Amino acid sequence: FSCSKQVATSQLFRLWAEPRLNYFSSTGSSMMRQHSIALLRAALQHPCISHTCSVSVPGRFLSTQAGREEYHAKWQRIAWSLAAVTGVSLGAGCLSAGAESSNREAVFTKGDVSKHQTPEQRVWVTYKDGVYDITDFVEMHPGGSSFIMMAAGGAVDPFWQMYQQHLKDEVRTLLQPYRIGRLADYKGPEKKDPAEDPWKDEPSRHPALMPRSNNPCNAETPGSIVAANLITSNDIFYVRNHLPVPPEPEDPAKWQLSIGGEEARSVSLTLEDLKTKFKKTTISATVECAGNRRNEMKAVKPVRGLDWDTGAIGNANWGGVKLRDVLLHAGVDPDVCDSMDGPKHVHFLGADSDPLTGDVYAASIPIELAMASNKDVLLAYEMNGEPLSRDHGAPLRVVVPGVVGARSVKWVTQIITSREESDSHWQQHDYKSFSPSVDWDTVDWSSAPAIQEAPVTSAITEPSANTQVEQGTTTIPVRGYAWSGGGRDVVRVDVSADGGATWQETQLHKVPGQKPGRAWAWTLWEAEVTLPTPPANSKGPHQVCLICKATDASYNTQPDSVAGVWNLRGVVNNAWHRVGISVGH
Amino acid sequence: FSCSKQVATSQLFRLWAEPRLNYFSSTGSSMMRQHSIALLRAALQHPCISHTCSVSVPGRFLSTQAGREEYHAKWQRIAWSLAAVTGVSLGAGCLSAGAESSNREAVFTKGDVSKHQTPEQRVWVTYKDGVYDITDFVEMHPGGSSFIMMAAGGAVDPFWQMYQQHLKDEVRTLLQPYRIGRLADYKGPEKKDPAEDPWKDEPSRHPALMPRSNNPCNAETPGSIVAANLITSNDIFYVRNHLPVPPEPEDPAKWQLSIGGEEARSVSLTLEDLKTKFKKTTISATVECAGNRRNEMKAVKPVRGLDWDTGAIGNANWGGVKLRDVLLHAGVDPDVCDSMDGPKHVHFLGADSDPLTGDVYAASIPIELAMASNKDVLLAYEMNGEPLSRDHGAPLRVVVPGVVGARSVKWVTQIITSREESDSHWQQHDYKSFSPSVDWDTVDWSSAPAIQEAPVTSAITEPSANTQVEQGTTTIPVRGYAWSGGGRDVVRVDVSADGGATWQETQLHKVPGQKPGRAWAWTLWEAEVTLPTPPANSKGPHQVCLICKATDASYNTQPDSVAGVWNLRGVVNNAWHRVGISVGH
Structure with missing residues (x-):
């Protein structure tokens, strides 16, 4: 097997291959990935790839021979097809001359389009009957250039069916300027086999939840009820899924959590093991999506991401076992954090997998957080006294208190200690914030750390925006929530009805029993607010x-303006929350 | 002994006595205080005081019989004089009729003035030849009402000599509206015995330091050099003293640190013990006064406090022993933080004492912070490789990394574990922040927690304000510092030259070797900033x-406006830092 002759230049090849390798390197078990990349590199016999990843294959975590072979086979297929496509695309010359003109628009065949898979060739895709040259858009793709490059030379339609956040006018409008022609003989969307639909097993959801995307399901608690109670009911707790909800374990008794990695023993634990061999801990902790309140950022300047209002947050009593105890059980040294060359991160891998690639959702947290006895990182099997529902990670999820939701991995099945941070897409190319002047064409994802602890925030949940109150009303009740990351308690919430000229303190309501420095739960607040006197x-x-x-508690407070914290991904918006109402109608 | 007959009503007595008792309860060792208050209450035989304090006298910390007797005697004197004055003042009728008119101003004798010591009698004081009715000002006194009530019925002059921050026009102007007449037979200030001058032994200071008050010495590093180096030289490190610098120990070998309190053994350690019996630790840590950048708050609305610019901050390598190790040596349970009824605070008492009362500077931190192995709270005897200088706490000080300077007690001689927070003035009635709408007439000091961890901040140190640059200049170098409390590293500093419409990222300079989550040292930063094009x-x-x-690292960022974080005491101002310059002159 050799494809090296077909690769015209190493530079050209790298342009094509690197996004794909980066994609591969950002998904799946890191052990599997490294193993498979070594295979891939060997298959391609090309040295220019070597700087994109390390080659060590600590096979310790490949717990069964069957598992190893399955992964081996899967990645070998990818390597082969990658090599084949390379040969095809590079052997086909540069720009297509096959375009025909009709209706003042060029017409291309699928074959024409397939010759445009690299920046050198220009990157073409089709959507329905349209042909688009997206070369200049690739690096700006919110999901990462490597994802969009998977569609290079072909149709984006199946990907959009998969990642249905694309199925809206906003995205179609974004695509429009790149249109260069239409596809000859377009026959409409291909008929899908219902059995193949990765979304066919999604759980039903409470109708009160407000959907922000359907597949994957992303839905928030309505603002009017999000702060109604210190504990958010399970059924109306916001849902933030990145991939299809995994099926329930066929035999719950056989379900297993695997723990392993650097300086840890490989251990498998059933749910029963977790419940009987470890001390149960229950903590009241708030989980907030880093994208909560993104819609306010959109009002300043467009951002990409789900259009969350104030309801991508909730507070629950999580029951489970401390991650620290499980790691100690797996032989992790209690003083691991003092070691200069020990593992520095703990990876969590979910059972939710990408229907196209099989890669699973993954994230990591610093090992200091995982091992700290006072940080209360949980492996939770209960939410408000009930077993986890499918949408919230059944049978087991991580809850990292004081940290943005993206690290509280649901459906967790693997925990891995590592010297390296998770290289998943969601750790490296998402859930990071940048300076307001950084845009998709200038962003360097490696320049910012992955978000862990959340900044202090608050929101008004009552009254809702555009509420009309009677003429002559002098005071109105105002309520909301406030929360800060890192266990820092909320010490004060101020409300203003005159643009910030004067402020009124509010009454705070707290979950009882929170320990000093471990205020994981939010604070609800309310005040009877005096309205300004209307002009005479x-x-x-x-x-x-x-x-x-x-x-x-650290006397951090919220910034005044959304503009100052605006960032291209629309995350960690913690500016003063503003709600406009109308008096006298 | 009985004074109860002379006390007309319990209400009247309480009005008079409570501020004094609160003052007593806010100074000195808490053990001594409780002991003495019990004495005081017994002496006065008056039940109305009982709700102001508890009576338990855990005498464990009274380590010597001589010490006990000395304190006992001191507080007994105070109790007697308090009772005597009560008798005088309450026996003397209400408002003086002895005022004479001269120069259209009433004239009073010292005897007249002495009859006005309670709110019921109206509170009168004299300053030089002026007589002032300060009843309505008492609760607004920045140093606390209890301090100013010590001068009730007499002259403030000796207090102002002691607390020389009063000796400025601003304070005299504040006093003026309360003037009600002049003092008969005023002979000018009393001659002071130089041997009695509590300030006579102050150390000399580097002339580069910019004084904000002389006695006590408060002086900051000039903005132009504060961020010149990652390590601030000892001689130009800002000085923040609350009281006279204590004399150096006569025999350094006999100097002792006492440790004790609840659930701890009473232990005394010499400096040699600390250096030889405990592991030495050196950390690079920034210390910042909570009042740094107060002058910007003054520009919004008056605040009270030293007029700090951006230089009440510095970074040094502190050498010493971990407080945790010393507490463990004193028998404190390593799991003390998990105990529901164990001590919750660690108090630090300095050797710097009030020349009038003998009370020492004191503060406390949560025991979680003191005992955490990763919080690095130090008892430091070295600053940048040299023994501590007198101004910086010789021979031993506390350094609480990531926490405002007020808790890093200098000249520390006593460490006490306690279920209660320190009730010192500086813990309970200073170094707290409130809503911008809370003023001196509405403040409830108990409503806000004592500031511990500092919020994220930054400042431009170059160019300085009002710098003039040549016409046609298109870019200029901008430099400064940034820091956050709690060990949260600074991940980004943005600079704007157009009012925040666009931002430019800066290059960061870090102290090497800081551990994850333990970034105690500041970050210096610089950028070559593009100036906006001048109008055509x-x-x-x-x-x-x-x-x-x-x-x-928690993605907390600075608030846009000073107005939003304005507070009556002018602390923790971490708004965007603004420097105006002029281009083309």
């Missing part, structure tokens, strides 16, 4: 802007 | 406002 000559309704801001 | 028809110089803001 005012006849019609006048507008009042309500603002809230919280201060936490 | 611009002839004269135009103004440019440079802004910086930092983001830390």
